[in-house]
Amino acid sequence: MVNITRVYTKTGDDGTTALGDFSRTRKTDVRLAAYADCNEANAALGIVLTTDGLDDQVRATLTRIQNDLFDVGADLCNPLATQYRYEPLRVREEWIAELEEDCDRFNEMTPALRSFILPGGSTASAYLHLACTIVRRAERSTWAAIEVYGTEPATPDSDRPGGINPATATYLNRLSDLLFVLARVANLGVGDDVLWQPGGGRAERPTGPRPS
Structure with missing residues (x-):
C-alpha cells in the first residue's frame, strides 16, 4: 500500500535523491533521466486520453500502458x-509480447503506408x-544508463551499484512502435495521415544561380 502523507520531504535539497533500493544518488544520474522521460511520456498519454472520440480499444490499451510506464x-x-x-517490480517479457501483438492488431486497421507521415x-x-517521440527519448536515456551501469546485478559484497534491466529498453522500443501505429489509428474516420512532401511541397526549385 502506498501511503503519501506529505508532498515535499526536503531530503533532495542537497541535489540527491533516493533510488528504489534506498541508496542515494545525484539528481543528474542518468538513471533519473531514463525514468523521468518515462514519466513525461505518461503525461503526454494522459493528454491523449482526455481527447474526444478516442476508440475504446485504443483507450483501453493506453490505460494499460500508462500503468506499465509507471x-x-x-x-x-x-x-x-x-x-x-x-x-x-520488474518489466516482464509478456508485457513486450503484448505490445507486439497490439502493433500487429492495430496496424491491420490502417491503410498501407507509402510515405513518411507528419504529426497531425x-x-x-x-x-x-x-508521446512516441518522448518514448524514443526514454529508450535512448535507458541505453545511456545501461552504458554506465551495465546489466549485471550487484552482489552483497560488491562496492559498485547494480545494473539496469535491459527489458526496460526493449519495452520502450516496442512502445514507440505501437504509439506510431496508434497515431494512425486515431486519424481513422476523423482525419487523414499528413504525408511528408519532400522539399516542403514546393512545385519547383530554383535551378540557376541565386541572386546576389
Missing part, C-alpha cells in the same frame, strides 16, 4: 541485485506522435 520507471529506479530487502490530422493523433 512500472518501467519503478524498474529503472531500482538497481539490479542478487538479493533484495523487498522484491522489486486529429488532436489525439498529434499527441500520440508527441
Whole structure:
C-alpha cells in the first residue's frame, strides 16, 4: 500500500535523491533521466486520453500502458541485485509480447503506408506522435544508463551499484512502435495521415544561380 502523507520531504535539497533500493544518488544520474522521460511520456498519454472520440480499444490499451510506464520507471529506479530487502517490480517479457501483438492488431486497421507521415490530422493523433517521440527519448536515456551501469546485478559484497534491466529498453522500443501505429489509428474516420512532401511541397526549385 502506498501511503503519501506529505508532498515535499526536503531530503533532495542537497541535489540527491533516493533510488528504489534506498541508496542515494545525484539528481543528474542518468538513471533519473531514463525514468523521468518515462514519466513525461505518461503525461503526454494522459493528454491523449482526455481527447474526444478516442476508440475504446485504443483507450483501453493506453490505460494499460500508462500503468506499465509507471512500472518501467519503478524498474529503472531500482538497481539490479542478487538479493533484495523487498522484491522489486520488474518489466516482464509478456508485457513486450503484448505490445507486439497490439502493433500487429492495430496496424491491420490502417491503410498501407507509402510515405513518411507528419504529426497531425486529429488532436489525439498529434499527441500520440508527441508521446512516441518522448518514448524514443526514454529508450535512448535507458541505453545511456545501461552504458554506465551495465546489466549485471550487484552482489552483497560488491562496492559498485547494480545494473539496469535491459527489458526496460526493449519495452520502450516496442512502445514507440505501437504509439506510431496508434497515431494512425486515431486519424481513422476523423482525419487523414499528413504525408511528408519532400522539399516542403514546393512545385519547383530554383535551378540557376541565386541572386546576389
